[in-house]
Amino acid sequence: MSEAPRTMFEKIWERHRVLEREDGQTLLYVDRHLVHEGGAAAFAALRRRGLKPRAPDRIFTVPDHYAPTDSRRLDDIRDPRHREMIELLASNAKEHGIRHFGLGGPEQGIVHVIGPELGLSQPGMLIVCGDSHTSTHGALGALAFGIGSTEVAHVLATQTLWQRKPKTMRITVEGRLGEGVSAKDVILAIIARIGAAGATGHVIEYAGSAITGLSMEGRLTLCNMSIEAGGRAGMVAPDEVAFVYLAGRTYAPEDWEAALSRWRALPSDPGAVFDAEVTLDGGAIEPMVTWGNSPEEALPIGGTVPGPEAAADAERRETMARTLDYMGLAPGMPLEGLAVDRVFIGSCTNSRIEDLRAAAAVARGRRVAEGVEAWVVAGSEAVKRQAEAEGLHEVFRGAGFAWREPGCSMCVGMNGDIARPGSRVASTSNRNFMGRQGPGARTHLVSPAMAAAAAVSGHFTDVRRLLAGGG
Numbered sequence: 001m002s003e004a005p006r007t008m009f010e011k012i013w014e015r016h017r018v019l020e021r022e023d024g025q026t027l028l029y030v031d032r033h034l035v036h037e038g039g040a041a042a043f044a045a046l047r048r049r050g051l052k053p054r055a056p057d058r059i060f061t062v063p064d065h066y067a068p069t070d071s072r073r074l075d076d077i078r079d080p081r082h083r084e085m086i087e088l089l090a091s092n093a094k095e096h097g098i099r100h101f102g103l104g105g106p107e108q109g110i111v112h113v114i115g116p117e118l119g120l121s122q123p124g125m126l127i128v129c130g131d132s133h134t135s136t137h138g139a140l141g142a143l144a145f146g147i148g149s150t151e152v153a154h155v156l157a158t159q160t161l162w163q164r165k166p167k168t169m170r171i172t173v174e175g176r177l178g179e180g181v182s183a184k185d186v187i188l189a190i191i192a193r194i195g196a197a198g199a200t201g202h203v204i205e206y207a208g209s210a211i212t213g214l215s216m217e218g219r220l221t222l223c224n225m226s227i228e229a230g231g232r233a234g235m236v237a238p239d240e241v242a243f244v245y246l247a248g249r250t251y252a253p254e255d256w257e258a259a260l261s262r263w264r265a266l267p268s269d270p271g272a273v274f275d276a277e278v279t280l281d282g283g284a285i286e287p288m289v290t291w292g293n294s295p296e297e298a299l300p301i302g303g304t305v306p307g308p309e310a311a312a313d314a315e316r317r318e319t320m321a322r323t324l325d326y327m328g329l330a331p332g333m334p335l336e337g338l339a340v341d342r343v344f345i346g347s348c349t350n351s352r353i354e355d356l357r358a359a360a361a362v363a364r365g366r367r368v369a370e371g372v373e374a375w376v377v378a379g380s381e382a383v384k385r386q387a388e389a390e391g392l393h394e395v396f397r398g399a400g401f402a403w404r405e406p407g408c409s410m411c412v413g414m415n416g417d418i419a420r421p422g423s424r425v426a427s428t429s430n431r432n433f434m435g436r437q438g439p440g441a442r443t444h445l446v447s448p449a450m451a452a453a454a455a456v457s458g459h460f461t462d463v464r465r466l467l468a469g470g471g
């Protein structure tokens with residue numbers, strides 16, 4: 001009898017299982033532990049107990065949340081607390097012999113951008129980081145998820161982690177994406193369909209021709225936002241796209257052929273059963289814009305703001321009224337034509353080279369509209385170098401965009417990069433929560449091309465018209 005068909009998730013889970021407790025918790029071995037400034041409390045907890053990191057060669061640190069985007073110099077950081085967080089991470093790494101990609105160095109960037117880019121994130125690995133968007137790395141066929149601060153300390157000390165086994169969900173998107181439609185639109189359409197809690201308790205595997213047709217950058221965008229659908233992790237089966245992407249990267253395996261043959265066995269077996277299945281028609285997905293304070297509140301650009309009467313119950317109606325008030329919107333308003341004050345192209349969702357190329361294609365030969373402040377923040381030093389080699393920075397600067405240094409920046413504003421109260425932001429990031437980009441700031445999530453289109457138009461518009469040569 002042959003073995004029962006297994007999902008990719010099950011294969012990776014089983015390979016990392018150390019032991020199982022009677023209460024159903026499993027102890028897992030961790031291949032890669034990525035740490036940003038948020039790891040400070042965990043290092044302090046270890047120190048208090050006289051413990052040392054168990055496997056320093058499996059830990060990698062990088063400052064991103066507090067990284068200034070107007071300078072690479074610690075001395076230029078105005079808030080001493082921000083500076084301290086960056087210094088503390090560097091000194092913790094140094095003390096324990098951990099590889100650190102420091103501010104100003106050639107490898108620094110957002111942790112979820114540099115992991116794949118350096119080849120640290122590989123198929124079949126179990127990757128954790130004290131950050132919810134760790135799901136990003138699953139795009140390479142890894143099992144990658146965010147963990148809390150106590151768990152960060154546990155992983156530092158033991159290189160293992162207790163987890164309850166999640167369920168599996170396959171989201172299949174078939175068909176060809178239309179012109180001007182990107183991975184960001186796909187994931188926003190998915191979340192609009194299943195809801196921000198739609199994948200709670202599940203690891204998502206994305207499949208179908210619209211997914212396998214995505215570049216590595218697109219898959220990273222997709223998996224990044226799995227957490228915004230409530231998913232524990234997101235993953236895409238590794239294929240030639242992943243192998244070509246990884247080949248030659250700094251931390252790619254030395255025994256490449258052996259790695260390839262392991263990786264080729266990872267995809268879910270035919271007939272493997274998922275706990276939940278969702279399917280979408282990729283050809284029907286349009287450029288998306290969020291209108292509310294949850295990523296599920298997303299509509300095609302041609303849509304209009306829904307009214308509270310569309311909500312299911314009294315509580316939802318009340319939440320919706322509060323959302324519309326915060327967002328400065330009224331039921332029935334068309335999304336197209338809504339004026340923007342700020343544009344942010346960046347974050348671990350959409351700051352990779354392909355994202356910048358897509359935005360530059362729209363910005364080229366156009367000007368940022370009067371009164372709009374538009375920023376491009378590359379996800380890493382490597383992305384920034386590549387973009388500059390291609391002349392994209394000149395395209396952006398020539399159009400009136402600010403070209404800034406790599407980091408999380410306006411995605412969360414922890415470094416002070418925030419928008420004024422009441423200002424409307426077209427943002428390529430992943431969260432549109434109240435206050436996310438500064439108190440009172442109104443965030444609308446869009447793709448890089450849609451963000452660039454908003455910048456040059458001064459309002460949200462259908463990027464497909466601009467790509468077709470229209471104004």
Ligand SMILES: CC(C)[C@H](C(=O)O)[C@@H](O)C(=O)O
Binds near residue numbers: 146
């Ligand atoms: C600061 C960090 C822990 C947080 C996260 O976990 O995601 C941040 O990256 C975010 O995107 O909100």
Ligand code: SF4
Binds near residue numbers: 065110411412
């Ligand atoms: S870019 Fe945004 S979402 Fe990504 S890790 Fe930084 S703050 Fe979190």
